[in-house]
Amino acid sequence: MRKANFIVSGVFAVFAIVIIAISLTFPPSNHGVPGPGMFPIIIASLILVSALSLAIKTLTMNKEEDTAIDLKSKNILNVYVTMVGMIVYFVLLPLIGFVVTTTVMLILYIKWYGKRSWLKTILIAVIFVLAIFFLFGSVLNVPMRFGILI
Amino acid sequence: MLVEVLTSVFNIQIFLFIILGVFTGICIGALPGLTATMGVALVLPLTFGLDAIPGILLLIGVYVGAIYGGSISGILLRTPGTPAAAATAIDGYEFSKRGESGRAMGISTVSSFIGGVVSVIALWLIAPQLAKLALRFSAPEFFLLAVFGLSIIASISGNSLAKGVLCGGLGISLSFIGIDGITGFPRFTFNDINLLSGMSFIPVMIGLFAMSQAFRTIEDIFTPDQVSQKISHVWPSKSDWKIILKFAPISGLIGTIIGIVPGAGAEIGAFVSYSQAKRMSKRPELFGTGIPEAIAAPEGGNNGVTGGALIPMLTMGVPGDAVAAIMIGALTVQGLQPGPLLFTEHTTLVYSIFLGMFVANVAMLVLGLSSLKLFVKVLSIPKAILTPMIFVLCVVGSYAINTNFFDVGVMLFFGIVGYFMQKVDMSVSPAVLGLILGPMAESNFRRALLMSEGNYSIFFTSVIAWIFVALIFITLLGPQITALFKRKTA
Amino acid sequence: MKKALVLLMLLSLVLGSAFAQGGAEVNADNYPSGPVSVIVPYSAGGGTDLVARALVDAAKDSFPKNISVENRTGGGGAVGMSYGAHAKADGSVISMITVELVTLPHTGTGAGLYYDQFKPIMMVNSAYSAVTVKADSPYNTLNEFLDAAKTQTMRVGNSGVGAIWHLAAAGLAKAAGVTFNHIPFDGAAPAITSLLGGHIDAVTVSYAEVASQVKAGNLKVLAVLAPERISATPDIPTAKELGYDVAIGTWRGLGVPKDTPQPIADKIYSIFSQAAKSDSFIKFMNSSNNIIDVMDSASYGKKLATDNEMFKSLIAELGLKQQ
Numbered sequence: 031m032r033k034a035n036f037i038v039s040g041v042f043a044v045f046a047i048v049i050i051a052i053s054l055t056f057p058p059s060n061h062g063v064p065g066p067g068m069f070p071i072i073i074a075s076l077i078l079v080s081a082l083s084l085a086i087k088t089l090t091m092n093k094e095e096d097t098a099i100d101l102k103s104k105n106i107l108n109v110y111v112t113m114v115g116m117i118v119y120f121v122l123l124p125l126i127g128f129v130v131t132t133t134v135m136l137i138l139y140i141k142w143y144g145k146r147s148w149l150k151t152i153l154i155a156v157i158f159v160l161a162i163f164f165l166f167g168s169v170l171n172v173p174m175r176f177g178i179l180i
Numbered sequence: 181m182l183v184e185v186l187t188s189v190f191n192i193q194i195f196l197f198i199i200l201g202v203f204t205g206i207c208i209g210a211l212p213g214l215t216a217t218m219g220v221a222l223v224l225p226l227t228f229g230l231d232a233i234p235g236i237l238l239l240i241g242v243y244v245g246a247i248y249g250g251s252i253s254g255i256l257l258r259t260p261g262t263p264a265a266a267a268t269a270i271d272g273y274e275f276s277k278r279g280e281s282g283r284a285m286g287i288s289t290v291s292s293f294i295g296g297v298v299s300v301i302a303l304w305l306i307a308p309q310l311a312k313l314a315l316r317f318s319a320p321e322f323f324l325l326a327v328f329g330l331s332i333i334a335s336i337s338g339n340s341l342a343k344g345v346l347c348g349g350l351g352i353s354l355s356f357i358g359i360d361g362i363t364g365f366p367r368f369t370f371n372d373i374n375l376l377s378g379m380s381f382i383p384v385m386i387g388l389f390a391m392s393q394a395f396r397t398i399e400d401i402f403t404p405d406q407v408s409q410k411i412s413h414v415w416p417s418k419s420d421w422k423i424i425l426k427f428a429p430i431s432g433l434i435g436t437i438i439g440i441v442p443g444a445g446a447e448i449g450a451f452v453s454y455s456q457a458k459r460m461s462k463r464p465e466l467f468g469t470g471i472p473e474a475i476a477a478p479e480g481g482n483n484g485v486t487g488g489a490l491i492p493m494l495t496m497g498v499p500g501d502a503v504a505a506i507m508i509g510a511l512t513v514q515g516l517q518p519g520p521l522l523f524t525e526h527t528t529l530v531y532s533i534f535l536g537m538f539v540a541n542v543a544m545l546v547l548g549l550s551s552l553k554l555f556v557k558v559l560s561i562p563k564a565i566l567t568p569m570i571f572v573l574c575v576v577g578s579y580a581i582n583t584n585f586f587d588v589g590v591m592l593f594f595g596i597v598g599y600f601m602q603k604v605d606m607s608v609s610p611a612v613l614g615l616i617l618g619p620m621a622e623s624n625f626r627r628a629l630l631m632s633e634g635n636y637s638i639f640f641t642s643v644i645a646w647i648f649v650a651l652i653f654i655t656l657l658g659p660q661i662t663a664l665f666k667r668k669t670a
Numbered sequence: 671m672k673k674a675l676v677l678l679m680l681l682s683l684v685l686g687s688a689f690a691q692g693g694a695e696v697n698a699d700n701y702p703s704g705p706v707s708v709i710v711p712y713s714a715g716g717g718t719d720l721v722a723r724a725l726v727d728a729a730k731d732s733f734p735k736n737i738s739v740e741n742r743t744g745g746g747g748a749v750g751m752s753y754g755a756h757a758k759a760d761g762s763v764i765s766m767i768t769v770e771l772v773t774l775p776h777t778g779t780g781a782g783l784y785y786d787q788f789k790p791i792m793m794v795n796s797a798y799s800a801v802t803v804k805a806d807s808p809y810n811t812l813n814e815f816l817d818a819a820k821t822q823t824m825r826v827g828n829s830g831v832g833a834i835w836h837l838a839a840a841g842l843a844k845a846a847g848v849t850f851n852h853i854p855f856d857g858a859a860p861a862i863t864s865l866l867g868g869h870i871d872a873v874t875v876s877y878a879e880v881a882s883q884v885k886a887g888n889l890k891v892l893a894v895l896a897p898e899r900i901s902a903t904p905d906i907p908t909a910k911e912l913g914y915d916v917a918i919g920t921w922r923g924l925g926v927p928k929d930t931p932q933p934i935a936d937k938i939y940s941i942f943s944q945a946a947k948s949d950s951f952i953k954f955m956n957s958s959n960n961i962i963d964v965m966d967s968a969s970y971g972k973k974l975a976t977d978n979e980m981f982k983s984l985i986a987e988l989g990l991k992q993q
Contacts, residue, residue, distance in 0.1 A: 034604040042346050049353060049368075057365060062634020066360040066367055069622040070353070077349035084342040099603055105399045112398045113596055116571065120592055123575070124585050132575075136568050143401045144564030158569055162576055172225065172580045173707075173740050318869035359746065359779060362854060364831040364990055366779055373752070373781040377744040497860070513713060515720070517859035520866070525882050582713070582743045623856070630853055631825055631869065 031097050035088040042081040049074035115139070127177030133159045185531040188233055189539060197234045198536060201241020202543040207558045208242065209249025212259040212397075214570065216246035216446065217502045218390035221382050222573055224510055225580035232514040232529055237536040239510055240486075243503050244540045247446050247482050248292040248548065251475075252555055255284045263609075264446035264485075267454040267478035274470025282552070286414040287472050288479045289548035290421075291428040295480030296541035298432030299439065299487025304534045306440075311495040311523040319628035320639045324648035325498060326621035329442030331655040333610045343606045351614025352622075354379050361619075362626045374586040381615050382509065383578035383587040384594050385502060388608040391595025394570045396602065397563055411552050416472075423472045427457050431480030438481075439488020443613045445501035446482040446489075453481025487537060494518055494530060498620065505616050701761055701937050705736040708924075709757075709765040711750025713743045717960075718922055721795060722766045724954040729945035746833075748774050748781045755787035759929035761938055764791070767925040769834050772978040776985040777832045785974045788925035791939050793965035793973065794946060795955065797876040798896035798919030799838035800906070804865060805890050807872075812893040812912050815872065819848040825870040826850040827861035832990050835861075837981060838895055838918040839874040840988050842909065845916040865889065876920065877903060878959035895919065900961065918980075921963070923970055939967055 049070050056067035100106055119135045136155035140146065146154075167174035188194070201223070208219035219242050227235030250265030255272030268288060275284035317325075333348040334341060357368045358378025369375040416424060431453035438449040457477030458464045467474050485501070492498040497518040499505035511518050516526060523530055578591035598608050632638035639645060708726050712718045723739050730737055742750035747770040754765025767788055774780035801812060809815040818824070828836040831854040843850045855861040858875040865873050866888055873880070877900060883889040893909045894900055897917045909916050924942060926935060945951060946964050955962050965973065 031605070038343070038346070038604050038606070042349075045353075046349075049356075052368060056367065057363065060363075063362075063629045064626050066363050066365040069625075070356050070367070073349050073352045073356075073618075077346060077353070080342040080345040080349065084340065084346070087340075087342065101603065105402075108401065109395050109398045109599070112395065113599075116592055116595075120575075120585075120588060123588070132572055136572065139568035139571070140565055143398075143567065144562060146564075154565060158572070162572060166225070166576055166580055169229065173583055173738070315863065315867035318864060318867060360831075361856060362831060364777055364779070373745050373749055376748065376779060376781065377746060513716075515716065517857060519859060519863050521859060521863055521883075524886065583741060584744060584749075627853060627855075630851065633823065633851065 031099055032088055032091065034099050035084055039081040039085040039088070042077050046074040046077040046081065049077075112139070123177070125177050127179040128174050129159055129163055129180045131177070132162075181527060181531070184528045185535055188528060188532045189237075189535045194234055194237060194536065195539070197230075197238045198241045198540050199543050199547070201238040202245035202540055202547055203241075205242035205245020205247075206249035206252070206544070206547060206555055207245075209246035209261045209265075210252040210555050210558055211561075211566065212253050212257070212261050214246075215262045215389050215393070216243055216250070216264065217385060217506070219243075219246045220503050220506050221386050221390075222577045224382070224506055225577065227510050228513055232511070232516055233532050233536070235514060236507065236510055236529075236533060237540070239507055240490075240533070240537050241540045241543070243507075244296055244483065244486050244537070244544055245547075247486055248289070248296075248479070248544050249555065250482075251288040251292070251479055252285060252552070253559055255281055255288065255475075256556065256559065262446070264450050264482040265478075266447060267450040268475055268482075270468055271470050271474035274468070275475075278470065280413070280470075282411040282413045283416070283420070284470075284475055285411065285552055286416045286549070287420055287424060287475045289414070289545060289552075290416055291424050291431070291476040291479040292483040292548070293541055293545040294424065294428035295432035295435055295483035296486060296544065297538065298429055298480075299436040299484045300534060300538045300541060301487075302433070302436040303487040303490055303537070307491050307495050307530070307534075308523060310491060311520045314496045314520040316642070316644060317496060318642075319624040319631060321642065321644045321648065322496075322498070323621055323624035323628055324639065324645055324652070325442060325492075326617045326624065328648050328652050328655065329444075329617045330613065330621060331652050332441065332443040332448075333613055334656055340605070343604075344610045347601070347606050347608065348610035348614040351611035351616075352618030354384065354611075354615050355619040355622075361623045362630065374584070379590065379615075380582060380587055381612075382506060382581050383591040384615060385506075385612055386574050386578050387591040387594030388598040388601075388611060389502075390570065391574045391591060392598030392602060392608070394567050394574070395595060395599040397567045401564060401567065411556055414549055414552055420472050424476045427460070427473045427476040428480035430460075431457065431477045432484035435481040435484020435486075436488035436491075439485035439501070440491050442492055442498055443501065443617055444485075445503075445609070446485040447609075449485035449488075450478035450482040453484070454478045483541075490533070490537070494522060494533070495520060499616050502612050502616065701934050702733050702735060702737075704762060705738070706733055706762055706764060707738050707740045709750050709754040709763060710739055710741045711743065711747040711754070711766065711768070711770075713741055717958075718766055718768060720958065721922055721955070721960060724951055725794060725942065725945055728948040728951040729941055732941045732945075745781055746770060746774060746779065748779065748783050751788075752781060752783050754925065755783065755927055757927055759927040759931075761926060761930055761934040763926070764938060765925050766922055768922050769920045769977065771925075772974060773832065773834065773837065773981045773985065776982045777990050779832075785978050787928055789928045789930050789935055790967055790970040790974055791924040791926060791935060792943055792946075792967060793921055793923040793963060793970045794942075795960050796919055796921040796963040797878055797961060798894050798900065798917065799835055799842075799874045800877040800880060800894045801842065801872060801874055801892045801909075802865070802880045802884070802889050803872045803892060804868060805888055807890070809892065810890075812907070812909060812914070815892055816842075816846040816848060816914075819843075819846070819850065823849075823851045824872060825853050827853045827855055827864055827870045827873040829858040829861060829875055830854050830856065832985070834918070834920045835873070835875045837984055837988075841916045841918045841980075841984055842874065842895060842914065844984070844987065845909070845914040862889075877906075881959055902959075902961070921973075923965070935967065 053067035053070040057065050059065045123131045133155050137151055141151045163174055166172040208214045220239050223242050247264050250260055250262030251268045253259050253261040254265040254269030258269050258273035260266040260269045272284045333344050357375050359366050434453045435449035438444045454477050457473050458467050461473055489501045489504045493504040508518055575588055578587045628638050710719045710722045726737055726739055742753050757763035771785050775784050826839045839850055853870055858879045861873045864870050880889055891906050893907050895909050895916050895918050
């Protein structure tokens, strides 16, 4: 947890400094009415203070209180692979179309996680995707047709 | 008007929508990883094609059902279906270990119903009065109300206040993106047209709550699913009834009050009711070993929040919690602006919501007592199939709101961010609180100064403002003061 | 699995090119030869959306291959209108264009949008600003109100900074030679609520938005900033009659990309001007407090140009131009 806390505090500190830097370029206050930069600067300062206090607290933390965070075990790697899969899906979705992309995505995930037979996997995926497609596309009039396929 | 309200709620179509909503809600709530907020967000697009009354009652049904449904998996699996059922899970699971899960669920069902009904009555009594008072609210009062809500972050951030503030700050920072409402200046838009209109908060919320939770499920996707047990003896015994009637109504009232406070949601309602019951009980040492009052109190409390959260939402257009924030969106889509005018211009709608919410609680009671076995079945859907389907629902849900793929990207981004935040022990709730209340605080602060032409005394000119100032101090410094007293007396 | 993927990609290529060829030559006689979509740059259920849906519903018999409404929101309308302006110029995409088309470019938040990217088809409806005060306000006429504004600061609420009702108040102030303290709210309803609570002195939103409170006796309208009196409220004078030459309001209409062939644009006009006369559309517009104000392509085009010039100078004077 110690390492993670330092990373959190570092990331947020950088985030806060970027906000402050950008906000300083905003128009100034006008006749006592705060300009668009005031709140971002206040909130970013609050973030900065909290980030520092988290770092100091972690430094003075007892070693015994420390708990390990699992970021590298096999289970976690599965999460990363899933995330990458979702990003690829997100990129392909508008290009190819909802039904095809989503069916393929579902088949791959369900097959990977569940080790069911191909037939059963494909059946589940196709039925679910078509149900969603018609519910949103036809019943709710959400435009679901995009991409070069459907 | 009474006739109009009765005919608008008491017809088959509306009943079906309410029952459908409650049923969906219970299923969503029962499934670990699907929260009430997510359920309402995912059902929201379905209401676009409906009229205002069935649409909003469908959402309320989902809300009421999901808050209750969370207890089912809490009791059976010790995994609360929603954060609001975390307190219930502690004792509920002890019942299951003794083979009494049916009894625990019966207590939970009846207590949820009582808590819900208490909150509906409170809503019906308080809201119209508050709506009249709401006209006295101007920018300074709204600003202080938002700050009061934000100060809740201090009490929900658990072990680390610093992390809570970081999360809340992140949420507020997200709200800066887009055109500034007071000067029209585009902030943090990086000349991107999608950022110009700001972050829509529903995709952010679906990402932080639902998608990140789905990613978490992947961690143990290959471990076999838990097998559920048989449910029997659901109807509470005489002695259980006594305890329920002693604890649930008070918890419902506590929940309602917590629901009114902007930012404090059902999970806080449940925990406050739980600790209040512990203080009230003659046998506090037995809490945690599976006693009826330890279920009755949090379940009454979390369903009490449902009606409470609607009070500031309907009367002032101020979201009491994340779900109420989505409902504001649902009403706005129907061309209805929540606020005091709603009570004078759409009286029938307002009272139909009250009555419909009561019907939703009855539907929850009936469904809970009659079809628990069915809801337990829902829990046996293998997560290997369910989780990918949740992915699809998250994607479609965030796309459907604005039909914009940018929102899907936002959802995915915050799904990943939310996953790592949970990894480093940061709760995502403060971020949502910040995202909802941050812009309310900022715009009203600056609007107030615009009205007063830069004179800060405008924040201290009304009684309401002073009440909020006092409340903010109590929330922020209360724990420290009580700690100080304890040290002195000890 | 790999084979399946390759097959899929090939299939998509073939189908994709087939679709690309599908859009054959269009001429006005067989318009609409395919499905048509109407872009609404605001969210479903809002005022613009409802008008668009009612109009499309009244015209749907003229579109045998289907016509659908698509909401593309964002950027205060800029996202949807940009999309519509850059769509295929064959009449298959028609856009609801609103007054924001001639205001957003000048505030610097139009993201490259400009009114001449559209060929205007027709104006559908209009709504003008109504200067509204509380019923117990000491001011009973616009003159009294504006005279008082010379000596004290009037807090005038609007529906958002740079939004049309902000510009309306600014235009009035300019015509009367006074300055208001403009208070922006998130939409018209919070501004009206604030006025009812007595926290501000006036609002300049449309008459439809204050109508119910006026009828209930809580608010009163001093004048409308319209070229002539509104038929629904013949007793309320216009600012023009009272000597302030200002008429500012919002309007909605239809537009197509500027390269659309004229015969197709004419055909679209004939279909929708017919639809605007239908009973169902008139009934909807009356019940929703909207005022039908149909204008043909030529005069609508002229209005776009004059409004564009007016807002350009007004926004510059207000100092609302960003970046």
